[in-house]
Amino acid sequence: MMNLDHALQEISAAPSLEALHTLKVQYLGKNGLVTQEMKTLGKLSPEERKEKGRALNEIKEKLTAALAAREAAIKEQALQEQLEREALDVSLPGYAFPSGGLHLISQIQKELLDIFRTMGHSVVEGPEVESEFFNFDGVNMPEWHPARDMQDTFWLQPPEGFTIQGPFGESVNDLGSALLRTHTSPMQVRYMVQHTPPFKIVVPGRVFRYEQTDASHEAMFFQLEGLVVGEGITMADLKGAITELARGLFGAEGRVRFQPTFFPFVEPGAQFAMWWPERQKWLELGGAGMVHPNVFKAVDDYREKLGLARAYEGVSGWAFGFGLERLALLRYGIPDIRYFYQQNRLSFLRQFRN
């Protein structure tokens, strides 16, 4: 006969569900101790059977109850351990998900375009790989013109079969060498060939100069070009637009100053500065003027060559162009233009996170 106390002790000390299962099989399984005892009942006399049967049933009930109790206890303990293990400490700091931001120059470009959009300008863009014709000849800078010296140029040797396309997709390979545009002014010619006045546009974009870089010179930078053409357009319209630009950038106190200067594509030409109220100083920003008749003529000649009607006789227009980095350098007191691209220092750029 088995020892009930020993069995109960074993059960209450079972360390795991597996151990408990083994005990259950050992006592109550098909070949278990209690089951075997039950099988002997048939050989007993009725009284003995009755008595032993009751005793065995009692044992069986006690074992069953003990097994169930131990099983519940083991499960409860496992749950507690799991809860402890997976406890969430809501006081810990979260993971950072760094978000990107626009480069300072992109921000300024956006700001400038918004100002001109409110004045009714459309935004257009043009190719960076450009033809000598649009970059120079078309804007009144023929090959012999000394002004070409001011814009040191990256000349390109395109691979066999490469074509530079004009405004309508036509090849312009025969009009000069390929180059990286030195300013955004070639888009004046491209746009005028393709459209008839009146119109107002601005052209943002990358330009390239073959220059030694230093604190204020980069081989690549951004410009914004403006062009307005129509009947009766005057220098007063130009001054009004640039004044509006100054107010957009520097608030109601923004003012502009024009000083006569020479650019081949304008006559008269001017350089303009903006008054920076906060610092009480002038920022020398860019060039502007009334579109030179030779530019209109180059456009009309090109149109005629394509079979289009001349469209720029009897109209006038103004244009401007300036560098975005220069505006950023002055406005934010940044000491070195190389911070923007060459070094591309995140610690620097993050200061201007928008």
Ligand code: DAH
């Ligand atoms: N294209 C000139 C440059 O890059 C800037 C400029 C001056 C543009 C006068 C203009 C202008 O449209 O009228 O230096």
